[in-house]
Amino acid sequence: MGDRNTILMESIKRLLRRNAVPHLRKIVAKTHAADLSRIFNSLSLTEQLKLFSLIQDIEQKGILFSELEEDTLLPFVEALKIEDVVAIFEDMPTDDVADIIGKLPEETSDAILRKMRTEGSEEIEGLLRYEDDTAGGIMVPDFIALSEDVTAGEAIKSLQKEHQDVEMPFYLYVINEYGNLVGVSSLRQLVVVLPETPLKDFMVTDVFSVKTDMDQEEVAKIVARYDILAVPVVDETNKLVGIVTVDDVIDIFRREATEDILKMAGVGEDFVETKSVIKSTRIRLPWLFASCLGGIVAFFVIGYFEESLRKLTYLAAFIPVIMGMGGNIGTQSSTIVVRGLATGRIDTGELWPVVFKELSIGLILGLVYGLLIGFVAQLKYSTIMLAIAVASSVICSMSVAALVGSLVPMLFAKIEIDPAVATGPFVTTAIDIISVFFYFAIATSLLGI
């Protein structure tokens, strides 16, 4: 895939330079908007406008809008004529439009909403009321809802006349007179039963639904767990107001996984590689500060033991191995807990069993590697007390690291702070300081210095 896109990008750039309009128009018409969006990111604004003007199909323009990254999209939308933007928006799924409008400067977004047809702009303003990362923020307000007395035949007719815009017309939701969700059926069922059968005779009444304020990650987990293509969203009064579709669920999982990975590594939560060196540096700078501060604390800890170190210089040689072992097992523990919580394999209710298990593993692995490293120390310096001090420090450092690495994210999850943030630089830094302190405290007392 990568190579195909690189070749495509090279030829589009070359044709743009040559201004080969008919050739470009042909390529653009044949290329899926999702692939065009990749190419857009690496074009200048002038090139983007040129290429965009060659897209004939308004739906393709809409998909391109949905696929572009924020950094590319916003300046591009502002550079287009407002009438063109409105025409494209009116053809796009409402949730995608709401997403973009929510990110535009108020002036631009107001101007766009004023120019849109009333129905569309009302739907969008309705969606903008919900938080971005909740069921309400990601749902589409277009769905098929019929009353339970409608027959299969009538339902098919209504599909032929209306509901042309519905993004995922596979489920038919059944609502009562108050708009409350009472059942669900599928397009497939419609064609299988006799045309005169009313929906209430074949609908499934046991429907999963989610509230508008449910976190998007929870919504995604429900869709994944029950293998459904869309989940209905209801408001406080149980009225059906939208659906969240499986394509959005895929995006949520991918985005949340990326966010978690980046947070754990201490690089913010947005993907920074596509940003400029300066932006990227600015995002990464503060996260490293935790580690810098930790290092300075460790520096003062060692400074405190300077006298002992002067007597037994070789103590310094064990600092890296003790810090490294603690740091690595701590990362293991916190990664397992963070990912376990994200995928639902670990529950916040299991705090003590999980932490206790990690502590046991830390102790066992600490014993194994403590003995190994102690043995190396004995080989090199033939001082049994030093070997014992080094071994005990590794055991201490690794057990504490496993404890801290699992406890901190579990506690954060319990008080509903994102556990991924807790990991990464903060946990690692805390473990560094604790390891160094334990090591010198144990060594000085065992060696009597």
Add this chain to the structure above:
Amino acid sequence: MGDRNTILMESIKRLLRRNAVPHLRKIVAKTHAADLSRIFNSLSLTEQLKLFSLIQDIEQKGILFSELEEDTLLPFVEALKIEDVVAIFEDMPTDDVADIIGKLPEETSDAILRKMRTEGSEEIEGLLRYEDDTAGGIMVPDFIALSEDVTAGEAIKSLQKEHQDVEMPFYLYVINEYGNLVGVSSLRQLVVVLPETPLKDFMVTDVFSVKTDMDQEEVAKIVARYDILAVPVVDETNKLVGIVTVDDVIDIFRREATEDILKMAGVGEDFVETKSVIKSTRIRLPWLFASCLGGIVAFFVIGYFEESLRKLTYLAAFIPVIMGMGGNIGTQSSTIVVRGLATGRIDTGELWPVVFKELSIGLILGLVYGLLIGFVAQLKYSTIMLAIAVASSVICSMSVAALVGSLVPMLFAKIEIDPAVATGPFVTTAIDIISVFFYFAIATSLLGI
């Protein structure tokens, strides 16, 4: 969600102890098999068998089979009567059955395949020919394929009679006389057009398809990029042989993200938290060995500079901060590269631009933190050459870390080795050693010791 499941589990366990069969049967009938599977993991085999015998619906049993984790499922299947397993398998989607059969001991799987209806067992044996993690390994062989002269009305009739087993009956694939894929339409289109319209008049001829040997991650990316619900799979002769559905795509993305995260943290690639302490320890042990070996190398590096260290003991105090800064920026760089490659934001073709960018960021951040830490050194020891040595070491260590952290995974991806494995313990350990060496080399030469 978590709490609801915990409560459910507690009451099921209590009722099992009391042997409250009618009550249990009611709960089981009301609980989705995906939720039952969670509970199953924490029951003993006897309890599992008991609970399982209370499930009335064979489809629910099938979903439970699909949802159970390997460690729970395999001993459980072996404990069941072979006739029962066969009956459940015959009701399940073929790809899920093939998945399970492929993992069972050959004796058991042969016995099961012999007892299944010929058609089903042939389909499964067909699927078993493909690698687990390819399009062929994850596809379902049940799909709707019609010839292009079939009319919409005839297509609807055929849906009513056959294709009852099709897992995702939303797309209708159109094939020619040789079984080659020539077009696609949707159930929705069928009910919208006039019944006498032939498929060729309204089918879309521009169909994405994938080959049986395409890696599952690539397949998943295609489904996600083009927002489709299923992608058709063709064999070497372009014959349509199956489809990969969106629910499997979600599972692939989640599993691949988990794998990448675990590999980067050096904890294998399977989720270990649900395994026993001993198993878990065994998986984590070898990954820590890299870090241990690295620590021992760093130990000898420092040992080499022992004479200098004896003269200026305080040099030791800067080891943690220099190692920490290098380690953290290295983790940032490698995480960005690994995740960028996984999500397609970075291409292996961009090796030098990416590495050069990371190196620039490493240099800038190195300058910032080098000056800061050098300043602290100056405050504490008022030795300008020491401050310069510390500052330059931080700059060196951070730039080299950014370089190594981005270069190693990029190179691995280029030679098609999983870049996630390259990260974690290996990169961190290499950076530790390099940092410590640079620091002492710079300090001893600048301070003339």
